[in-house]
Structures are given as structure tokens and as C-alpha cells.
Amino acid sequence: GAGVSQSPRYKVAKRGQDVALRCDPISGHVSLFWYQQALGQGPEFLTYFQNEAQLDKSGLPSDRFFAERPEGSVSTLKIQRTQQEDSAVYLCASSFAGTVSNSPLHFGNGTRLTVT
Amino acid sequence: SQQGEEDPQALSIQEGENATMNCSYKTSINNLQWYRQNSGRGLVHLILIRSNEREKHSGRLRVTLDTSKKSSSLLITASRAADTASYFCATPQGGSEKLVFGKGTKLTVNP
Numbered sequence: 001g002a003g004v005s006q007s008p009r010y011k012v013a014k015r016g017q018d019v020a021l022r023c024d025p026i027s028g029h030v031s032l033f034w035y036q037q038a039l040g041q042g043p044e045f046l047t048y049f050q051n052e053a054q055l056d057k058s059g060l061p062s063d064r065f066f067a068e069r070p071e072g073s074v075s076t077l078k079i080q081r082t083q084q085e086d087s088a089v090y091l092c093a094s095s096f097a098g099t100v101s102n103s104p105l106h107f108g109n110g111t112r113l114t115v116t
Numbered sequence: 117s118q119q120g121e122e123d124p125q126a127l128s129i130q131e132g133e134n135a136t137m138n139c140s141y142k143t144s145i146n147n148l149q150w151y152r153q154n155s156g157r158g159l160v161h162l163i164l165i166r167s168n169e170r171e172k173h174s175g176r177l178r179v180t181l182d183t184s185k186k187s188s189s190l191l192i193t194a195s196r197a198a199d200t201a202s203y204f205c206a207t208p209q210g211g212s213e214k215l216v217f218g219k220g221t222k223l224t225v226n227p
Contacts, residue, residue: 004158031213033213033215035217040219041219041220042204042217042218042219042220043159043204043217044217045214045215045216048213048214050213055213056212056213056214058214059214091158091159093158093159099213104149104161104164105151105159105161105215106161107151107158107159107160108158109156109157109158110157110158
């Protein structure tokens with residue numbers, strides 16, 4: 001595809017439900033990142049993959065958050081037992097190179113999650 | 117935890133004027149990046165400046181970097197209504213691939 005694609009675009013979940021957010025990165029991009037963006041704030045790092053390897057998950061706020069990229073392409077961010085504080089926009093980004101020093105991030109339009 | 121902090125938080129100007137946004141950061145960096153975000157959309161990369169560069173241009177954008185002051189500025193010349201967006205600076209957190217963003221400057225360009 002032409003860019004990073006995220007689905008769904010909007011998701012409403014009742015507190016306690018599990019959700020799965022999908023990211024299709026640009027074909028051939030090695031690195032994939034997940035960010036969480038609260039209203040009026042900058043994106044906050046969640047986790048980073050290089051191919052299928054999850055190299056950094058230090059930003060995941062709790063063990064209810066889980067991300068995977070099993071074949072080094074599509075990634076899924078799963079949130080179990082959603083809480084109201086999980087309401088945010090979840091952004092996925094990919095980059096061609098393995099380092100952010102050499103390659104900018106290409107972002108999708110995000111999934112807006114609202115937990116009621 | 118946010119490494120960069122943009123200033124001002126919000127800026128409103130008339131079309132044709134220049135807009136200047138500043139970013140301060142805390143730790144040593146090897147590069148600093150600026151991104152734009154239109155309302156309801158993802159971020160778009162604008163420019164990357166390395167620590168050994170002092171100034172970089174791209175079209176109507178001019179970015180400066182002062183590593184001694186740990187600060188950067190983004191200048192948009194001859195602004196247009198389409199420049200209305202939030203602008204973020206971002207730096208890699210030392211030794212990792214984690215790109216850390218500031219809170220952003222919300223720019224409004226009035227036609």
C-alpha cells in the first residue's frame with residue numbers, strides 16, 4: 001500500500017472488554033512502532049519491533065497491553081480488560097531502516113479508542 | 117516521559133506571516149526531528165537535523181539546532197492556511213530506538 005494502514009479507525013469498547021488494533025506497515029519496512037496519544041498531548045512510545053522481534057516494550061503501561069508482529073509485517077496491539085484510562089488514539093509507525101537516526105517514521109492515521 | 121518541550125503551546129498568525137516554534141530537550145542527542153499532525157490524522161515527518169548540523173532547509177521550512185543550549189527552532193515562512201496543524205519535535209532517547217515527542221505547538225494560520 002501507499003502508506004501505513006490502521007484498523008479500525010474508531011473503536012468503542014465497554015470497560016472490561018478486550019480489543020485488538022491492527023497495523024499494516026509500508027511494505028518492506030523493517031521497524032514498527034506503537035504510540036499512544038492522549039488528547040492534546042504528544043505521542044507516547046509503547047513498543048518497537050525490528051522485523052518480528054519485539055526489541056523494546058518499555059512503554060507498555062501494564063501487562064494488559066500486548067503487541068505482536070509474528071511474520072515481521074502486520075502488527076496487532078491487544079488491550080485486555082480495557083479501562084477508561086486506555087481511551088486514546090493509538091498510532092502505528094514504520095520505518096525503512098533499523099534505526100530512527102537514519103530513517104524517519106511514517107505514521108498511520110491511528111485508531112481512536114473510547115472506553116465507556 | 118517527554119524529552120522535548122515545544123514553545124509556545126499555541127500560536128495564531130495571519131496568512132503570509134512567518135511562524136517560529138521552539139523545542140528544548142534535556143539529554144544529548146544525535147538527531148532531532150520535526151513532525152506535523154493535522155487534526156485527526158497521523159504525524160508526517162518534516163525534517164531531520166543531525167547533531168553536527170546547525171541549520172537545515174526544506175522548502176518554506178528552516179530548522180536550526182543549538183546543541184549547547186539543547187534547543188531547536190522550526191521556522192515556517194510565508195505561512196498558508198494549510199499549515200494549520202500541530203507541530204512536534206522528537207529525539208531518540210539515548211541508546212534506544214525510542215523516539216520521544218514533545219507536547220507540540222498548535223499552529224493556526226488565519227486566511
